[in-house]
Amino acid sequence: MPSTAPHVSRPLSPAPVRRGDFLLVTCQGGAEAALCQRQQDILPLLIKGAWRRGVVTFRLPSLGAGTPHFDPPDDFTPDLIFARAVIRSYGQVSGASDSERIQKLLALTGPAGWDNVHVWQRDHRTEVSPVAIRAALITALAVRLQPADPALQPCVQSSLHTGIDQPMARPGDLVLDCMIDSADRWWVGWHRAASPSSCWPGGIHPVSLPADKVSRAWLKLDEALATFDLTLRPGTRAVELGAAPGGACQRLLEAGLSVVGIDPALVDTRVAALKNFEQWRMRARDVRLKNFRGFDWVVADMNIDPTSTLESIGRIVTASGVRPEGIIATLKLPEWSRADSLGAWLKLFGQWGYSPRARQLSTGGREVCVVALKSAGPAGRRRATRPPGR
Numbered sequence: 001m002p003s004t005a006p007h008v009s010r011p012l013s014p015a016p017v018r019r020g021d022f023l024l025v026t027c028q029g030g031a032e033a034a035l036c037q038r039q040q041d042i043l044p045l046l047i048k049g050a051w052r053r054g055v056v057t058f059r060l061p062s063l064g065a066g067t068p069h070f071d072p073p074d075d076f077t078p079d080l081i082f083a084r085a086v087i088r089s090y091g092q093v094s095g096a097s098d099s100e101r102i103q104k105l106l107a108l109t110g111p112a113g114w115d116n117v118h119v120w121q122r123d124h125r126t127e128v129s130p131v132a133i134r135a136a137l138i139t140a141l142a143v144r145l146q147p148a149d150p151a152l153q154p155c156v157q158s159s160l161h162t163g164i165d166q167p168m169a170r171p172g173d174l175v176l177d178c179m180i181d182s183a184d185r186w187w188v189g190w191h192r193a194a195s196p197s198s199c200w201p202g203g204i205h206p207v208s209l210p211a212d213k214v215s216r217a218w219l220k221l222d223e224a225l226a227t228f229d230l231t232l233r234p235g236t237r238a239v240e241l242g243a244a245p246g247g248a249c250q251r252l253l254e255a256g257l258s259v260v261g262i263d264p265a266l267v268d269t270r271v272a273a274l275k276n277f278e279q280w281r282m283r284a285r286d287v288r289l290k291n292f293r294g295f296d297w298v299v300a301d302m303n304i305d306p307t308s309t310l311e312s313i314g315r316i317v318t319a320s321g322v323r324p325e326g327i328i329a330t331l332k333l334p335e336w337s338r339a340d341s342l343g344a345w346l347k348l349f350g351q352w353g354y355s356p357r358a359r360q361l362s363t364g365g366r367e368v369c370v371v372a373l374k375s376a377g378p379a380g381r382r383r384a385t386r387p388p389g390r
């Protein structure tokens with residue numbers, strides 16, 4: 001009997017009979033400890049297993065092991081913040097050739113009706129072709145690919161880690177995952193696509209920076225909008241704190257917003273010249289609070305300590321007459337250990353009357369993107385509070 005998930009109306013391919021005994025979670029290289037800290041906070045039942053740069057495995061406690069049984073749902077996408085891909089893993093295959101590894105992979109997975117295959121590299125310097133491996137797997141596994149939904153497909157161009165034009169899964173698809181660990185060793189697993197990033201191979205935003213964009217911040221904002229499924233309504237107004245050289249403002253303007261960029265540094269002339277854009281050339285804290293009235297979005301991407309970024313945002317969103325519908329904030333971590341304060345930082349957004357979600361974006365550096373939407377309920381509950389953890 002095919003199963004159906006509530007968020008997808010079509011019948012779904014049944015999950016594989018062999019489920020795999022552990023979770024394989026990928027992250028940005030260096031973020032492993034932050035990822036494990038978050039796992040301890042929200043999924044303490046998991047038992048940390050093998051790890052290496054950019055990958056951590058967790059054993060699932062099973063029946064009879066003296067611990068509570070935990071069998072996650074097929075479309076398990078826990079809010080691990082630092083996780084890119086979360087897959088149910090069968091283990092590794094190694095061998096001298098792709099065909100040898102594919103034979104071992106088939107023995108490991110057993111029969112299953114995959115809807116899609118995601119192949120990506122743990123380290124993009126490994127000299128392999130994910131596209132060729134994916135094509136060989138599709139043939140060997142007799143995967144009948146469904147046409148991609150054009151509404152869900154962003155402008156997929158070449159992507160360093162995933163290869164070119166690797167179509168995304170659709171929500172509900174049963175995906176065979178193959179992460180290339182090294183030229184002769186692959187990790188194999190599966191997941192049911194659900195959240196936007198679980199539809200991307202390796203959870204990596206499948207878009208590269210178009211040549212006419214003035215900074216990578218364009219890409220980060222593009223990924224944030226896709227990851228958090230945010231719709232920016234044309235005609236609304238955004239202010240960005242830390243706007244130069246202007247990639248994020250470009251992305252906001254392309255969405256039809258009017259944008260004010262605040263930065264002591266100059267915004268690129270190509271952005272400065274755009275209709276509906278204005279720069280206030282100063283530091284965020286030097287802008288009078290009444291000037292923030294009427295903005296629908298506060299975006300922040302300043303290269304300062306996260307506590308200072310939070311102070312700047314808190315000052316604005318708790319000011320009288322200022323009540324944007326959402327905040328998109330980049331918290332830059334001077335070192336990964338500062339992620340320890342993330343829980344307390346996220347609580348601040350709640351105290352300001354916003355519901356935060358956070359993710360370390362695949363196009364971002366050592367930083368966390370927080371998207372917080374205005375909570376229902378009276379605005380009067382807002383409190384200005386100082387961020388902890390400097």
Ligand SMILES: C[S@@+](CC[C@H](N)C(=O)[O-])C[C@H]1O[C@@H](n2cnc3c(N)ncnc32)[C@H](O)[C@@H]1O
Pocket residue numbers: 214215216217218241242243244245246247248249262263264265282283284285301302303304
């Ligand atoms: C990573 S860059 C921002 C990139 C930008 N969002 C884009 O889309 O291209 C960080 C910027 O923060 C600015 N900045 C640092 N402190 C600031 C402050 N207190 N107020 C406003 N901007 C600040 C810096 O001048 C720098 O241009």
